[in-house]
Amino acid sequence: MPEGHTLHRLARQHQRRFGRAPVIVSSPQGRFVDGATAVNGRVLKKATAWGKHLFHHYDGGRVVHVHLGLYGSFTEWPLPPLLPVGQVRMRMVGTEYGADLRGPTVCEVIDEPEIADIVARLGPDPLRPDADPSLAWRRINKSRRPIGALLMDQSVIAGIGNVYRSELLFRHRTDPFRPGTSVTANEFDALWTDLVALMKVGVRRGKIVVVLPEHDHGAPSYREGRPRTYVYRRAGDPCRVCSTPVRTVEMEARNLFWCPNCQS
Structure with missing residues (x-):
């Protein structure tokens, strides 16, 4: 299972690749269609992590919450888009790069206030500056x-x-x-x-x-x-x-x- 440093690294990478610009979000696999539709075309304001949880914060207050679990992973590629390979739960396409998410335990859209409910179940994250x-x-x-x-x-x-x-x-x-x-x-x-x-x-x-x-x-x-x-x-x-x-x-x-x- 990916450990916390992996999620923080992904958050930084996604912030660089996709942040502050509209992102085309889809679900080639078909299991995340409603969630993808809710954020498709919106601006990714920021990407953050807490422990093993990754959050993509979009304008309008919607957040994509990802937990990779045992088998989840992101793969990244430069544009133009490649044809999806395997079971791609979520595809993100930005201005210069795209990323595919496969096999996560959790991939869902939540509202910004719901992040607090997830964090409340977690201990301090050693990689966060506000960790106690x-x-x-x-x-x-x-x-x-x-x-x-x-x-x-x-x-x-x-x-x-x-x-x-x-x-x-x-x-x-x-x-x-x-x-x-x-x-x-x-x-x-x-x-x-x-x-x-x-x-x-x-x-x-x-x-x-x-x-x-x-x-x-x-x-x-x-x-x-x-x-x-x-x-x-x-x-x-x-x-x-x-x-x-x-x-x-x-x-x-x-x-x-x-x-x-x-x-x-």
Whole structure:
């Protein structure tokens, strides 16, 4: 599933490509026809993101709300338009570029005030300048759920996915099974500060980069073309720091990766 940096990167990209100009919006697949009609030809005022949610704000107060889910993705192309390939839920055509959305969990048109209802269910977003980390800290500090589960809870912190969760805890040598109540304020502050920095790199470079230069060697990344990780999708491989085999277990329906030595 795309993590929060991907949505913020998309928001910036769509703002550059389509912002402040009329956008032709259609639904080649046919599942978003009414929504596309509601915003077709309107000016895209701005594109924003909160966690894993993307919002296209059009004049007149209508907003296209997108959640990519597990399989959603945007592809972009320069004009002239190409024939749609596959199940294109939403097509955007601007003055110089077009973009196709495929496979999202959510693609709907809402009114501007409804954004507040969506955001109210989410925790602070580390990539937003108005983020209040104290809200996340209070939820963590009151919970006996494992910190490894709390970090994946979008109502605690918005935008963290499995990669950032596993890698952040490793970088801070934190046992993912520790209850939230055992995490100190100083430990949380260090986690939050590092998370903000890592996600900003993700927005800037378009990929998650978490391994320090002194550890960025040896075993390849978990997938061709991806940066190395410390533990994510490396079950059974030697830890890049201590050589202990990386372990994995299912935690609240998601695979968790950790080093039992470094994170003990």
